[in-house]
Amino acid sequence: MENSTRLDLYRQMVLIRTFEETILREYHADKAPIWDIGAGLIPGEMHLSAGQEPVAVAVCANLTPDDAVTATHRPHHFAIAHGMSLERLAAEIYGREDGLGRGRGGHMHLFDPSIHFSCSGIIAEGYPPALGQAFAFKSKGSQAVAVAVTGEGAANQGAFHESLNLAAAWRLPVVFVIEDNDWAISVPRSLSTSVASNAERAKAYGIPGERIEDNSLEDIFAAAKRAVDRARSGGGPTLLEVHTLRLWGHFEGDAQGYRPDLDGVAQRDPLPAYEMHLRALGVADDDVIKGAVTEAQARVEAAISFAKSSPIPEPSSATRYVFS
Amino acid sequence: MVKIETSPQQVTSRKLTVSKAMVEGIAQEMERDPSVIVLGEDVGAYGGIFSSTTGLLERFGPGRILDTPISETAFIGLGTGAAVEGMRPIVELMFVDFFGVAMDQIYNHMAKIHYESGGNVLVPMVLMTAVGGGYSDGAQHSQCLWGTFAHLPGMKVVVPSSPADAKGLMISAIRDENPVVYMFHKGVMGLPWMTKSTHALGDVPEESYTVPIGKAAITRSGTDVTVVTLSLSVHHSLDVADELAKEGIECEVVDLRSLVPLDRATVLESVAKTGRLVVVDEDYQSFGLSGEIAAIIAEEDPRLLRCPMKRVCVPDTPIPYARSLEQATLPTPTRIAAAIRDVMA
Numbered sequence: 001m002e003n004s005t006r007l008d009l010y011r012q013m014v015l016i017r018t019f020e021e022t023i024l025r026e027y028h029a030d031k032a033p034i035w036d037i038g039a040g041l042i043p044g045e046m047h048l049s050a051g052q053e054p055v056a057v058a059v060c061a062n063l064t065p066d067d068a069v070t071a072t073h074r075p076h077h078f079a080i081a082h083g084m085s086l087e088r089l090a091a092e093i094y095g096r097e098d099g100l101g102r103g104r105g106g107h108m109h110l111f112d113p114s115i116h117f118s119c120s121g122i123i124a125e126g127y128p129p130a131l132g133q134a135f136a137f138k139s140k141g142s143q144a145v146a147v148a149v150t151g152e153g154a155a156n157q158g159a160f161h162e163s164l165n166l167a168a169a170w171r172l173p174v175v176f177v178i179e180d181n182d183w184a185i186s187v188p189r190s191l192s193t194s195v196a197s198n199a200e201r202a203k204a205y206g207i208p209g210e211r212i213e214d215n216s217l218e219d220i221f222a223a224a225k226r227a228v229d230r231a232r233s234g235g236g237p238t239l240l241e242v243h244t245l246r247l248w249g250h251f252e253g254d255a256q257g258y259r260p261d262l263d264g265v266a267q268r269d270p271l272p273a274y275e276m277h278l279r280a281l282g283v284a285d286d287d288v289i290k291g292a293v294t295e296a297q298a299r300v301e302a303a304i305s306f307a308k309s310s311p312i313p314e315p316s317s318a319t320r321y322v323f324s
Numbered sequence: 325m326v327k328i329e330t331s332p333q334q335v336t337s338r339k340l341t342v343s344k345a346m347v348e349g350i351a352q353e354m355e356r357d358p359s360v361i362v363l364g365e366d367v368g369a370y371g372g373i374f375s376s377t378t379g380l381l382e383r384f385g386p387g388r389i390l391d392t393p394i395s396e397t398a399f400i401g402l403g404t405g406a407a408v409e410g411m412r413p414i415v416e417l418m419f420v421d422f423f424g425v426a427m428d429q430i431y432n433h434m435a436k437i438h439y440e441s442g443g444n445v446l447v448p449m450v451l452m453t454a455v456g457g458g459y460s461d462g463a464q465h466s467q468c469l470w471g472t473f474a475h476l477p478g479m480k481v482v483v484p485s486s487p488a489d490a491k492g493l494m495i496s497a498i499r500d501e502n503p504v505v506y507m508f509h510k511g512v513m514g515l516p517w518m519t520k521s522t523h524a525l526g527d528v529p530e531e532s533y534t535v536p537i538g539k540a541a542i543t544r545s546g547t548d549v550t551v552v553t554l555s556l557s558v559h560h561s562l563d564v565a566d567e568l569a570k571e572g573i574e575c576e577v578v579d580l581r582s583l584v585p586l587d588r589a590t591v592l593e594s595v596a597k598t599g600r601l602v603v604v605d606e607d608y609q610s611f612g613l614s615g616e617i618a619a620i621i622a623e624e625d626p627r628l629l630r631c632p633m634k635r636v637c638v639p640d641t642p643i644p645y646a647r648s649l650e651q652a653t654l655p656t657p658t659r660i661a662a663a664i665r666d667v668m669a
Contacts, residue, residue, distance in 0.1 A: 068409075102442030111441035118408070118437070118445070125428050128401020135402055136409035139361075139387070146405075159428075162398035169393060321443040322477050324501040 001218055003283045009061055009217060010274055010284065011292045013053040016077045017271055018296040019086065020048045022304060023076075023093060027252055037253060041308070042093055044106060049077035051215075051247030054270050055179050056081035058220035059147060059240075062228040068116035068133040068146040070126035072179075073108045075119045078149055083115050086303035096310035103313040104321060116144075124150050124157035127176065131163055134172040134231075145173040145231040152241070153184025155198045164205040164239065173231035175224065176239045181246035186258040202239040209239040215270045245270065340528040341514025343375040345487040349494035350377070350414060352532045354384055357412060360498055363390040363399055364416030373418055374454045374510050396426035400451065404434045404503075407449040412498055417453040420469050420507060434503045435478030449504075450497045451479075456509035456556055456606060459518055460650055463642035468555070471605075471612030473505050474583035480504040480537055481583040485512055485558035487526040489581055492535030500537065509606075511556040523559040538585035542594070546574035549664055550594040552617050553604035554580040557636075557655050561604055564660045573668055583613065588620050592628070595621055599630035600667045604655045609637035634663040 023046065030040035037044065049056070056077035060069070063082065071078040079089055084100075092099030093107045100112055108121035116133065120126035130148035137144040154160055155178055167174045178198050182189060195201060202209025208230070212219045220242055227238035245268050249256050256262060278284035284292075340348065354360045362377055362384075368391040371378035381389040392399040396417060403415035417423060423430060430451065437445050457466030474481045480502055484490040490508065497504035514524035543558060544565050551561045558579045565575035576594050580587065595601050601621065603614040614635040621628055636655040644650050 068405075070405075100442065100444065101440050104442050105440035109436075109440040111437065111445045113408075113441075113445050116409070120433065122428055122432055125397075125401070125433065128398045128429055129405035129408065129433060131398060132402040132405020132407070132411075132413070133409050134405075136406045136411050139406075139411065158425075159397045159401070162393075162395035163401075166393055166395055166398040166402065321439045321441075323480070324438060324443060324446055 001221060003281065005061065006278060006281070006283055007288070009057045009221070010278055011295070012057040012081055013271055013274065014292045015296040015299060016053045016056065016080050017050060018293070018300045019080060019303075020050045020076060022300050024048055024248070024252065026304065035253065043095070046107060046252040047074040047250065048248055048252065049074050051245035051269060052179055052181060053077050054215050054217040054220055054274070055177065055242045055244050058217045059175070059177055059224040061221055062224045063145070063147065065115045066142065066144045068118075068130060068137075068144065070130040070133075070146070070148050071110070071117070071119045072123075072126060072149055072151060072154075073119070073121045074151070075108065075110055079110055079112070079117060082117050084110070084112050084117060086299055087306040088112070090303040090307035091310045094307040094310070095313070096307055097313050098306070098310035102321070124154035124159040126150065127159050127163035130174055131167050131172055134167070134174045135170070138173055143232050145175060145228055147175045147177060149177045149179065151184065152178055152180035152182075152189050152198060153187070153192060154178070155201065156192055164202070164207065164237070167237040168205040168207045171234070171236040173234070174237040175227040175231055176237060178239070178241040180241050180243050182261070183246055183250065183259065185250045198241045199239060207237050207239060209241070211241045211243065213243050215242065215244045215268070217270065217274055335529050335531060337527045337529045339525050340487045341524050342484065342487045342490040342508065343378070343513040343515065345491040345528045346376055346494050346508065347378050347380065348528070349491035350498070351380060351383060353495055353498045354380070354388065356532070359410060360412045360414065361388045361390065361406070362414045362416070363392050363403065365392055365394060365418050367391060367416050372416065374508070374513055375515060376416060376452060376454070376508065396422055397429050400426045401429040401433060403449050403451070404429065404437070404447055407447045407503075408437065408445055412448050414450040414452060414498065417451060419465050420453040420455045421464050421467050423469065430479070431476045435476060438502065439478055446501045447503050448501050450494075450506050451503065452506040452508065454510050455507045456511055457643050457650060458511050458556070458654055460645055460647055462645045466643040466650070468507070468509070468607040470507050470583055471607045473507075474613070478503065479584060481507065482537055482581065483507045483554045483583060484581060485555050485579050486523065487528045489535050489541070491528055492533050493537065493581065495532060496534040496537050499534065504537065507555070509556040512559065521556065521559045523562060535581070538582045538587060540581055540587035540590040541579045542576060542590070543579045544575060544577040546576035546598065548574045548598055549600040549602060549667055550576045550578060550591075550598045551602050551604060551660070551664065552578045552580065552591055554583070555606060557604040557606050557660070560655065560657045560660055564657050564664065568661065568664060573664065575664060586616070591617060591620055592624055595628045599628065601629060601633040602636065602660070602663045602667055603633065604636045604660050606638060606655055608640055609635060610640050612637070631667055634667050636660050636663045
């Protein structure tokens with residue numbers, strides 16, 4: 001990997017983390033003293049992606065805005081890594097008119113056709129539409145690929161298996177990515193999954209499968225490059241599973257009492273680890289790191305400020321956009 | 325009733341069955357627009373179990389007419405994704421009864437993406453599906469279920485009964501920028517291996533034309549009683565109306581043709597004229613279309629009715645297998661005639 005790429009991906013991870021930390025703070029700020037999930041400027045469920053940044057930045061580094069990404073209920077890291085406007089993302093999270101969905105979607109339902117980005121809040125159900133995007137790309141003779149993301153819990157859902165089979169049978173340009181963060185909300189993979197690695201399940205569909213350990217940005221980048229190149233050159237789909245880390249709860253408000261690994265979580269945080277790696281390589285020093293943080297803070301602040309100043313949707317417009 | 329794109333002098337028509345009219349509509353759109361594709365189970369070499377795609381594979385090839393694995397979730401979702409990227413997929417769900425294995429892709433994805441995106445993403449897709457009973461196919465292969473689809477926001481729902489409408493509504497559905505669920509009753513298709521309805525064969529213009537989605541048709545004018553119905557029940561209602569005319573009862577038969585959008589105005593106008601209402605619906609009775617029609621009258625002006633309305637629907641029971649039992653649940657001509665006589669009494 002080029003050092004310039006390393007630095008770029010590090011900066012993206014800092015941006016994502018800064019965004020998630022800011023949303024975390026903003027989300028809880030007006031839910032005190034009594035915590036009510038529906039209260040405040042950001043109401044509803046909130047699934048933040050801290051700890052999973054390496055997957056998004058390393059996969060998306062192999063993509064262009066012509067490629068499609070379908071993300072999950074925990075989508076911010078992939079949205080930002082694929083190039084979504086922070087302003088319009090933040091405005092959607094705040095439920096404002098300038099949001100990607102004019103406040104109709106919310107943080108689990110982000111759609112940005114300019115970068116072929118979409119989400120599904122339903123486990124594994126983002127896979128089938130990705131097949132259709134890949135099919136459309138192939139039909140048009142374009143080199144674009146579709147990346148479909150789920151968590152490891154979704155690998156036990158029918159949509160997952162149907163999609164792998166169909167994509168393989170039709171040799172569609174898809175890269176299936178599983179973010180294994182160990183926890184399907186509160187259920188550990190040991191209780192839910194019949195195989196040690198979901199990458200093994202690729203064999204059942206006659207496609208390559210690869211598991212990447214340790215949330216390793218550079219290993220993910222290399223594996224994703226192989227998978228994306230294969231898809232672009234007509235070689236069909238690949239299944240990648242990344243062992244990543246859910247740094248925080250499943251959703252904000254999740255006390256995680258079920259989680260015995262909580263004490264060690266901070267030590268597994270991939271961001272300081274990658275920072276140390278860059279320092280060791282001589283790619284980053286104090287100035288570079290401080291610069292990345294400062295720049296990220298400025299961009300996120302601007303996005304939050306844009307969101308907060310965007311109009312609240314008119315109640316009378318609630319029934320608009322059901323049909324075009 | 326039909327909007328012909330050419331001048332009237334050029335219009336030539338001949339008699340086609342509903343299935344042939346549907347296929348003609350699909351083929352004409354495929355000729356016109358290379359982004360139209362058809363996918364589903366047995367839509368290729370077989371030509372659709374209910375002849376909805378006969379001959380299309382030979383004409384358009386396997387790149388545009390695609391047999392899928394038995395994976396409704398995967399291939400309906402594939403249709404949605406392809407539509408999002410600008411294609412116009414026609415996806416066949418072989419029997420509507422199978423929606424249970426794939427409903428998430430239908431109502432949470434196909435139907436909601438446009439809204440969730442604040443109108444920024446279009447899903448111009450047709451989900452066509454066979455509905456209805458009457459041939460002893462049992463509880464899992466005989467349902468209509470259009471009320472279920474119409475209840476959930478974000479999908480247009482069309483239900484043709486005549487060959488001309490079948491073609492024109494198909495062309496409208498393909499051209500629509502929204503997802504359209506196109507529900508064809510097996511009994512209206514004119515299939516050689518099923519009980520024939522004489523109304524399954526009718527004049528169909530050769531040219532391409534559209535029938536507007538959301539506009540009901542008065543298929544028979546009358547002054548005594550309004551029969552609001554759709555699909556195969558239109559055929560039965562027209563036959564019953566002929567019989568009752570001999571007794572001096574003049575029925576006005578309203579073929580809804582679309583459930584979403586629903587042509588409330590035509591229903592109200594007809595009931596205002598006749599003062600009597602029978603709803604004939606081959607879907608389950610409770611919480612569905614027949615109740616919705618009643619609500620239209622109740623909300624607008626209950627005094628339009630000079631006597632209580634009647635409903636002829638499938639009672640709230642699974643569709644039975646035995647012929648004697650199945651016929652007892654379906655809205656047969658006998659039950660329709662009895663209901664009309666009741667409101668005339």
